[in-house]
Amino acid sequence: MGALHEGHLSLIRASRQRCNVTVVTIFVNPKQFGPNEDLDAYPRPLEKDLEACRAEGVDVVFVPSVEKMYPPDSSTDVHVARVSEGLCGAHRPGHFDGVTTVVLKLFNILPADVAFFGEKDYQQLMVIKRMVRDLDVPIEIVGCPIVREPDGLAMSSRNVYLSEEERKQAGCLSRSLFDAVRHVRSGERNCAELTRRIRQQIEMAGPSTIDYIEIVDAETLEPLATVDRLARICLAVRIGPARLIDNIGVDPSAEAG
Amino acid sequence: MGALHEGHLSLIRASRQRCNVTVVTIFVNPKQFGPNEDLDAYPRPLEKDLEACRAEGVDVVFVPSVEKMYPPDSSTDVHVARVSEGLCGAHRPGHFDGVTTVVLKLFNILPADVAFFGEKDYQQLMVIKRMVRDLDVPIEIVGCPIVREPDGLAMSSRNVYLSEEERKQAGCLSRSLFDAVRHVRSGERNCAELTRRIRQQIEMAGPSTIDYIEIVDAETLEPLATVDRLARICLAVRIGPARLIDNIGVDPSAEAG
Numbered sequence: 327m328g329a330l331h332e333g334h335l336s337l338i339r340a341s342r343q344r345c346n347v348t349v350v351t352i353f354v355n356p357k358q359f360g361p362n363e364d365l366d367a368y369p370r371p372l373e374k375d376l377e378a379c380r381a382e383g384v385d386v387v388f389v390p391s392v393e394k395m396y397p398p399d400s401s402t403d404v405h406v407a408r409v410s411e412g413l414c415g416a417h418r419p420g421h422f423d424g425v426t427t428v429v430l431k432l433f434n435i436l437p438a439d440v441a442f443f444g445e446k447d448y449q450q451l452m453v454i455k456r457m458v459r460d461l462d463v464p465i466e467i468v469g470c471p472i473v474r475e476p477d478g479l480a481m482s483s484r485n486v487y488l489s490e491e492e493r494k495q496a497g498c499l500s501r502s503l504f505d506a507v508r509h510v511r512s513g514e515r516n517c518a519e520l521t522r523r524i525r526q527q528i529e530m531a532g533p534s535t536i537d538y539i540e541i542v543d544a545e546t547l548e549p550l551a552t553v554d555r556l557a558r559i560c561l562a563v564r565i566g567p568a569r570l571i572d573n574i575g576v577d578p579s580a581e582a583g
Numbered sequence: 584m585g586a587l588h589e590g591h592l593s594l595i596r597a598s599r600q601r602c603n604v605t606v607v608t609i610f611v612n613p614k615q616f617g618p619n620e621d622l623d624a625y626p627r628p629l630e631k632d633l634e635a636c637r638a639e640g641v642d643v644v645f646v647p648s649v650e651k652m653y654p655p656d657s658s659t660d661v662h663v664a665r666v667s668e669g670l671c672g673a674h675r676p677g678h679f680d681g682v683t684t685v686v687l688k689l690f691n692i693l694p695a696d697v698a699f700f701g702e703k704d705y706q707q708l709m710v711i712k713r714m715v716r717d718l719d720v721p722i723e724i725v726g727c728p729i730v731r732e733p734d735g736l737a738m739s740s741r742n743v744y745l746s747e748e749e750r751k752q753a754g755c756l757s758r759s760l761f762d763a764v765r766h767v768r769s770g771e772r773n774c775a776e777l778t779r780r781i782r783q784q785i786e787m788a789g790p791s792t793i794d795y796i797e798i799v800d801a802e803t804l805e806p807l808a809t810v811d812r813l814a815r816i817c818l819a820v821r822i823g824p825a826r827l828i829d830n831i832g833v834d835p836s837a838e839a840g
Contacts, residue, residue: 402663402714
């Protein structure tokens with residue numbers, strides 16, 4: 327969706343390392359915004375983005391118009407059940423249908439062999455992987471690690487919505503996740519206890535609205551009561567005008583660090 | 584879905600005439616059958632179908648298993664709104680989602696440039712065309728004319744369900760459509776009057792259940808009150824154990840024949 331930051335640039339670099347042609351799509355997709363969301367406010371620094379793509383050696387930047395992508399009588403939707411229903415899906419009705427529909431269109435328009443997505447939007451990544459598998463789309467989906475600010479905040483185009491104070495407060499999200507990973511490493515397996523601690527740390531840091539803090543199966547995204555397999559701790563928290571998401575993987579079989 | 588008849592063979596011939604490689608898919612798709620429909624009864628004469636494909640010079644026949652097409656945790660659906668909602672869509676909930684999902688999967692599995700569909704399933708053809716346009720699928724959809732028995736009955740794998748008497752009766756469907764076209768040619772434009780005459784002829788022919796008789800815009804499939812543009816007369820009628828569909832195009836600008 328543009329407003330490129332180091333997280334996006336890491337995807338470009340992953341593609342450049344692996345592929346002989348790298349295409350970037352920039353499209354603020356109205357179909358994935360709810361009626362009360364930040365479609366109009368979403369940053370669109372196109373010239374700056376194009377410059378960044380040039381500097382990274384991107385071969386093609388695809389910047390379609392909303393009118394081209396959605397003719398007035400377009401009426402087709404791609405829906406991924408289950409994987410898209412919890413977490414952000416429960417709080418943003420229709421969001422993932424908007425994501426899967428536009429991503430499938432882009433895959434059809436651009437004959438890519440590999441597509442790179444950030445793990446920051448972990449549910450989006452899993453929903454797209456499921457769609458690609460279920461519809462036999464001939465493309466490989468590669469997830470790339472979250473890129474973080476020095477204090478741990480996951481890079482996001484929405485971080486610009488934060489005031490200086492809110493920006494400082496927002497560091498609590500990743501700190502609480504890192505803390506949870508340490509507790510899993512030292513033996514804690516109870517998801518209620520782990521999320522309780524995360525919630526406490528976020529609430530201590532300042533005023534916010536917690537949409538969810540959940541520990542889920544890393545692939546199906548089904549909620550877990552116990553960390554008894556590869557899992558993902560996911561959260562969405564609103565601080566000031568920004569709805570921020572973050573997540574981290576936990577592996578109960580990993581050795582204590 | 585196999586049980587190949589002359590209608591299917593006309594699609595193969597259209598492909599052979601135009602393309603250098605012709606692939607036939609044979610898959611009785613459970614996702615497009617409703618719970619009370621004829622999934623189990625649907626004819627599956629695979630050896631005979633393969634022989635027919637061989638005789639027609641087909642290069643590849645793709646016959647996937649249900650398990651391969653739908654792994655137990657598959658959860659992605661393609662939905663085309665509006666075009667899929669009237670006519671058969673109103674009587675067979677979920678049917679067209681099953682069609683579009685499997686057809687998109689087949690398009691992704693088989694890298695075809697052109698795909699041939701019969702106009703017998705006219706709504707299916709229009710729904711697939713809309714899906715392909717909306718999702719930017721890189722394939723050309725070609726509709727092929729209905730192939731009819733000597734008495735006019737549209738060829739269908741479901742015609743085998745008919746008893747001898749029902750088979751005779753079923754000729755009324757196409758006769759009533761041809762009659763309607765003649766009436767449009769001689770100046771009738773009122774859709775209620777045209778469908779009233781069709782209904783009368785079908786009811787006169789013997790016992791049946793009429794699911795619908797409708798005159799719709801030839802592209803959007805929206806119901807028309809007046810034949811004031813390219814239109815399609817569509818009907819679905821149950822005779823004995825068979826649900827039969829048929830349709831015909833009408834062009835109000837055509838010269839009187």
